[in-house]
């Protein structure tokens with residue numbers, strides 16, 4: 001019997017308005033995975049919190065599959081990937097709400113595999129971003145879960161396909177995200193299916209300027225966040241997928257509070273500069289009782305072992 005590995009990984013909010021598939025933020029809502037090798041070759045998964053009773057608890061569970069993928073990648077002997085595993089997933093990140101639950105599962109599972117294989121010190125965050133992007137598909141979702149803070153992610157052309165890369169930015173200490181989380185879920189595939197294949201040049205220019213401005217606003221000048229979180233490339237095109245979320249974003253922005261749809265929705269992320277209480281109160285008032293509204297600090301660090 002080996003020692004237990006415990007890994008924690010933050011939620012993420014991708015896009016942040018103009019930074020479609022590139023900008024992201026780590027949020028202090030944390031999933032925890034306990035893992036250990038057990039005799040035999042079976043995998044057992046206990047799920048508590050978010051997803052309990054709905055996500056798979058056998059070898060088809062996403063965390064279980066990615067732990068095995070990670071073991072196959074990290075253990076040259078090939079022996080560890082076939083060993084029995086006992087996993088316990090304590091989930092706080094809501095599923096299907098645009099808050100990076102699948103990125104947290106994948107990044108957490110890869111970190112678990114690196115620790116179980118005893119190579120965590122040798123696996124760089126760049127390798128984790130690349131591997132997690134290959135499995136998750138969106139570098140903007142996985143990069144903040146690996147690096148913490150805010151991240152700029154992109155795909156580089158590699159020999160066998162695109163490689164996820166990312167850099168981290170420290171977020172200005174006055175900035176606090178405020179989330180509005182609805183009850184209903186939204187499938188990322190549906191939101192991606194709503195995107196057009198072509199965009200107007202003027203809209204691309206609009207977003208390039210704001211995405212660049214957002215990097216500056218988040219790091220150094222939060223007063224610019226309202227202007228810097230505007231988008232014309234994906235949110236309006238997805239209106240039919242998340243009409244209530246987009247309506248809320250518009251109402252919040254009309255109240256001069258920076259806001260965007262979180263990831264592929266349907267949660268909304270707003271930004272408080274200074275005391276978050278007035279933003280929480282205004283967002284709750286505009287959202288109504290069907291939404292859970294709360295301030296959630298930026299998570300300064302990405303995935304870590306306890």
Ligand code: HSE
Pocket residue numbers: 014015020021022138140141188191192263264
């Ligand atoms: N950037 C992605 C999207 C994040 O909005 O589709 C979802 O995983």
